[in-house]
Amino acid sequence: MLYLVALLSHCLPLAMGQYDICKSWVTTDDGPSWEFYACQPKAMRMKDYVTVRVDPAGITCGDPPERFCTHENPYLCSDECDASNPDLAHPPKLMFDSEDDGLATYWQSVTWRRYPEPLLANITLSWNKSIELTDDIVITFEYGRPTIMILEKSLDNGRTWHPYQYYADDCMEAFSMPARRVRDLSTTSANRVLCTEEYSRWAGSKKEKTVRFEVRDRFAIFAGPDLKNMDNLYTRLESAKGLKDFFTVTDLRMRLLRPALGGTYVQRENLYKYFYAVSNIEVTGRCKCNLHANLCTFKEGSLQCECEHNTTGQDCGKCKKNFRSRSWRAGSYLPLPNGSPNACAAAGSAFGNCECYGHSNRCSYIDFLNVVTCVSCKHNTRGQHCQHCRLGFYRNSSAELDDENVCIECNCNQIGSMHDRCNETGYCECKEGATGPKCDDCLPNYYWRQGCFPNVCDDELLLCQNGGTCYQNQRCICPVGFKGVLCQQSRCEADKKDCDGASSTRSSLGAVLLGVLALQLHGWGDL
Numbered sequence: 001m002l003y004l005v006a007l008l009s010h011c012l013p014l015a016m017g018q019y020d021i022c023k024s025w026v027t028t029d030d031g032p033s034w035e036f037y038a039c040q041p042k043a044m045r046m047k048d049y050v051t052v053r054v055d056p057a058g059i060t061c062g063d064p065p066e067r068f069c070t071h072e073n074p075y076l077c078s079d080e081c082d083a084s085n086p087d088l089a090h091p092p093k094l095m096f097d098s099e100d101d102g103l104a105t106y107w108q109s110v111t112w113r114r115y116p117e118p119l120l121a122n123i124t125l126s127w128n129k130s131i132e133l134t135d136d137i138v139i140t141f142e143y144g145r146p147t148i149m150i151l152e153k154s155l156d157n158g159r160t161w162h163p164y165q166y167y168a169d170d171c172m173e174a175f176s177m178p179a180r181r182v183r184d185l186s187t188t189s190a191n192r193v194l195c196t197e198e199y200s201r202w203a204g205s206k207k208e209k210t211v212r213f214e215v216r217d218r219f220a221i222f223a224g225p226d227l228k229n230m231d232n233l234y235t236r237l238e239s240a241k242g243l244k245d246f247f248t249v250t251d252l253r254m255r256l257l258r259p260a261l262g263g264t265y266v267q268r269e270n271l272y273k274y275f276y277a278v279s280n281i282e283v284t285g286r287c288k289c290n291l292h293a294n295l296c297t298f299k300e301g302s303l304q305c306e307c308e309h310n311t312t313g314q315d316c317g318k319c320k321k322n323f324r325s326r327s328w329r330a331g332s333y334l335p336l337p338n339g340s341p342n343a344c345a346a347a348g349s350a351f352g353n354c355e356c357y358g359h360s361n362r363c364s365y366i367d368f369l370n371v372v373t374c375v376s377c378k379h380n381t382r383g384q385h386c387q388h389c390r391l392g393f394y395r396n397s398s399a400e401l402d403d404e405n406v407c408i409e410c411n412c413n414q415i416g417s418m419h420d421r422c423n424e425t426g427y428c429e430c431k432e433g434a435t436g437p438k439c440d441d442c443l444p445n446y447y448w449r450q451g452c453f454p455n456v457c458d459d460e461l462l463l464c465q466n467g468g469t470c471y472q473n474q475r476c477i478c479p480v481g482f483k484g485v486l487c488q489q490s491r492c493e494a495d496k497k498d499c500d501g502a503s504s505t506r507s508s509l510g511a512v513l514l515g516v517l518a519l520q521l522h523g524w525g526d527l
Contacts, residue, residue, distance in 0.1 A: 002136075006265070006281050010135060011082065012209060012307050013410075013434055017281060019037075019038055019039050019040045019234075019291070019294075019333070019339065020039060020042065020169045021037055021039060021294065022036065022037060022039035022042075022292070022293065022294050022295050022308035022309065022341070023035060023036045023037065023308060023309075023341075023517060025039075030038045036120060036308070036309055036334060036341035036343045037338045037339060037341055038291040038331040038338060038342075039289075039292070039293065039294040039331070039341075040132075040286060040290060040291055040293070040294060040306065041283060041287045041289060041293060041295055041296040041305070042286060042294075042295055043134040043135065043284055044284070044285075044286065044489060045282070045283070045284060046127065046131055046285045046298075047096050047125075047281055047282060047297055047469065048096075048285050049127060049303055050096070050122035050125045050126065050127055050283070051126050051127075051128075052092050052093070052095065052096070052123065052125055052126075053092075053122075053123075054107065054121065054123055054124075055121075055122050055124070055125070056120070056121075056122075057120045058110070059109050059110060059120075060083070060091065060092065060107065060108070060109065060110070060274070061083075061090055061108045061110045061111070061445050062081040062082050062083030062084070062088070062107060063083040063084075064083065065080060065082035065085075065088075066080070066081055066110065066111060066113075066272075067077070067079065067080055067272055068081060068108075068272050068273070069079075069270070069272050069273045070110050070143050070261035070273060071143065071144055071210040071260065071273055073103040074262070074267075074273045075270065076269055077079075077270075077272045081108055085427075090106060090107050090108035090277070091107060092107045092284055093107075094106050094107050095107045095123075095278045095279065095280060095281050096278070096280075096281065098278070099279070100465065100469075104142055104279045105279060105280055105315060106142045106277045106279035106280075107123075107277065107278050107279075107368050108142075108275060108276070108277040109121050109256075109259075109275045109276040109277070110269055110273035111272045111273075111274060111275045112259060112266075112271045112274035112275065113272070115266060115268060115271050115274070116266075116424045118257065118258070119253075119256075119258070119259055119275070119276075120255070120256065120257060121252040121256040121276055122253055122254070122255055122256070123253065123256070123278065124158070124251060124252070124253045125251060125252045125253070125281070125283065126157070126158060126250070126251045127249075127250060127251070127302070128157060128301075128302045128303075129250065129287060129288075129302055129304075129314060129315070130248055130249070130251070130287075130288035130315050130498065131248070131249060131250070131285040131303075132244075132247055132248050132285050132286050132287075132288045133215050133247045133249065133284070133285045134215070134247075134284055134285050134286055135215055135216060135247075135284035135285070136212050136213060136214055136215050136216055136282075136284075136513075137151070137211050137212065137213035137215065137252070137276060137281075137282065137283050138211075138212055138280075138281070138282040139210065139211045139212075139254065139280075139281050139282075140210050140278065140279045140280040140281070141209050141210075141260075141276070141277060141278055141279070142209065142258065142278070142279050143176045143258065143262025143275070143277050144182065144202070144262065145199055145200060145208065145209065145210075145211055145260055145262055146167070146200065146211075146256050146257065146258060146259055146276065147168065147169045147200050147201075147258045147259070147260060148167065148168045148169070148174045148200065148257040149167045149168075149200075149211070149255060149256050149257055149258075150163055150164075150165075150166055150167070150253055150254075150255040150257065151163075151164040151165045151167070151213055151252065151253075151255075152164055152167060152196070152251065152253040152255060153249045153250070153251070153252055153253075154250055154251040154252075155245065155248060155249065155250055156252070157250045157332060158249065158250070159206045161253060163193050163195065164193065164213060165193060165194065165196070165213050166193070166194070166195035166196070167196060167197075167199055167200050167211060168197060168200050168247065169197060169200040169201045169202070170197070170437075171195035171196070171197055174195075174257075175195050176197070177195040178196070179195055179196060179197045179284060180192075180194040180195065180196065181196060181198065182194070182196070182214040182217040182218055183214075183220075185218070185221060186372075187220070187221055187222065187236070187386060188201060189190075189248075190218050190222070190240075190243065191218075191240075191242055191243050191246035191270065195519040199211040199212060201258065202261065202263035203263060209279075210493075210507050215247065218247075218248065219233055221457065222235075222236045231337070234333035234334075234336070234339075235333065235334065235336065237333060237400075238332055238333040238334050239334075245321065253281070256276050258276045259275055259276055260274070261274070262282045283411060287303050287305055287315075288305075288315055288318060289305035289307065289315060289316045290311070290315055290316050290330035291331025291332065291333070291339065291341070291342075292305070292307050292308055292309045292311040292316035292331055292341070292343075293306050293307050293308055293311075293316050293329060294306075295348055296444060308322040309331070309341050309342070309343035309344060309501075310343055310344035310345065311328070311343075312398070313326075318358075318402075318406040319344030319358070320344060320425060321402065322346055323344040323345055323346050324344065324356065324357060324358045325345055325346055325354070325356070325361075325363075325400060326344075326361055327358070328358075329342040330342065331407070336515050338507025342473070344464050348365060351502065353421075354372045354373075354374060354385070356374035356377070356385055356386045356403075356473065357381075357385065357386055357401045357402040357406075358402045359374070359378045359379050359381045359386035359406075360374040360375055360376055360377050360386050360404075361376045362374075362375050362376070362380060363375060372384075373385075374386045376496070378513040379404045379406065379407060380393045380407040380409070381406065382397045382406055387401065389406070389407035390407065391420075392409060392410050392420045392422075393407040393408060393409055393410060393422055393423050394408055394410055394422050394423070394424055394425065395407065395408075395424055396406065396408045403515070408426065410426065410428060410438075411438055412428035412429075412438055412439055413428070413434075413438050413439045413440040414417045414426075415450055415451050416430055416431055416434035416436075416438075416439035416440055416441075417429060417430055417431065417434070417438070417439035417453065418431055423436075431452065432452070433446035433449065433451075433452030433454060434446075434451070434493045445458075446506070447472065447473045449474070451476075454469075455473040455474075456474055456475050456476065456485060456486075457470035457473060457475070457476050457486065458470060458473050462486070463486075464476035464477075464478070464486055464487050465482075465486050465488045466478070466479065466485050466487045466488065466490075467479045467482075468482065468486065468487030
């Protein structure tokens with residue numbers, strides 16, 4: 001009970017504050033209306049909503065069962081890990097359970113039985129939601145803290161990872177970094193990634209179990225050691241580049257690189273005393289709602305902001321439909337004390353309720369038509385409300401109307417299509433013989449040659465005649481004496497001069513032969 005009271009008082013300055021109300025109903029000379037404020041949810045224990053993954057496969061002890069011992073009793077190896085026995089198993093879920101009667105329950109890795117191969121383990125915590133840390137991350141190890149480990153963070157649900165802090169008994173040897181302490185950082189280096197030796201050296205005491213990522217010490221650089229000057233911290237979070245993102249995560253990963261050694265070198269004759277064991281992980285934070293919500297609830301398997309200020313989305317990261325007259329913006333801590341809500345709003349009364357679906361930032365009133373229209377539609381949209389696609393683009397059926405990728409380029413083939421426009425399904429209007437969504441293919445009995453042309457011949461339906469052969473469906477190669485598209489014409493029939501010339505040649509040749517024969521006969525007569 002005393003521990004719970006201490007924990008609540010420890011987190012109180014960060015959980016409370018002036019940013020717990022999003023709006024209030026006020027009355028002015030113009031009548032009653034909502035007045036909006038920047039707001040954020042209260043801090044809570046984020047381990048209650050986390051999913052955990054431990055890898056590589058087989059790193060958790062108990063399959064097969066094995067013995068282990070401790071550094072305090074290195075040769076009394078009577079303890080056993082057996083995944084098939086609930087009383088002897090150490091699964092990952094025991095890092096987050098409640099420990100009744102002071103009895104520690106913990107996840108445990110296999111022992112270092114494969115030394116000198118490194119004993120490596122990753123513990124990944126995922127929320128499927130952006131959260132903002134408000135207090136220290138505290139990891140409790142049983143039987144000794146690792147001598148080398150890295151804490152990493154992700155801002156994109158585990159797609160990319162970045163180092164958060166390095167831990168080693170010798171930072172220079174392990175990471176080629178000098179050892180530093182967070183409390184020695186300055187206002188310009190509060191978000192520096194450093195290596196610390198404070199939590200890795202062997203202390204020889206069972207009380208030395210925790211490894212910390214010091215959020216409060218970094219906050220204290222701006223808010224003072226007791227975190228009383230929170231206004232200064234909020235101002236810095238808003239104005240210092242990258243500082244707010246530094247305390248924002250979607251996932252955390254602990255890379256355990258070398259277990260506790262007991263203050264000495266690895267004793268190869270007894271490898272059963274080297275392993276990792278984690279009994280508790282405390283992560284305190286709040287849902288990141290971009291200062292547009294003061295409530296965050298667990299629904300459908302994940303945390304969801306209860307968005308205000310006409311915003312929507314898991315992180316209140318966009319404006320509601322009909323409230324997109326200007327681009328979405330996160331709320332701001334400034335000016336103090338209530339900040340700026342930067343609420344989404346419908347178009348002003350001068351132009352009526354004009355919806356541009358986020359593709360235009362301004363509207364125009366056309367007097368003689370008495371209509372309001374969006375001006376300078378972006379993202380390849382057009383129309384009074386930017387609800388249509390420009391010529392040469394078509395609607396992306398898988399995207400909402402307010403999506404930046406709502407219009408997709410037609411990409412019609414310039415040779416095969418009539419023009420660069422397409423219908424609402426993305427199909428282009430094709431020239432004769434062309435086909436396909438982009439008119440870049442030919443219909444049957446057509447061939448492509450910088451456009452689609454009908455086949456002259458083929459080997460099945462349009463056979464070349466008189467022994468001609470079909471060449472790539474484009475023309476018949478005719479034998480000597482024939483011509484025509486299909487070699488259907490005799491050259492003599494086509495051109496009588498050719499035939500007459502051939503007859504004259506044949507007659508002349510006959511006359512010569514007859515003359516020679518006559519001379520020979522005449523000569524023979526004289527003899």
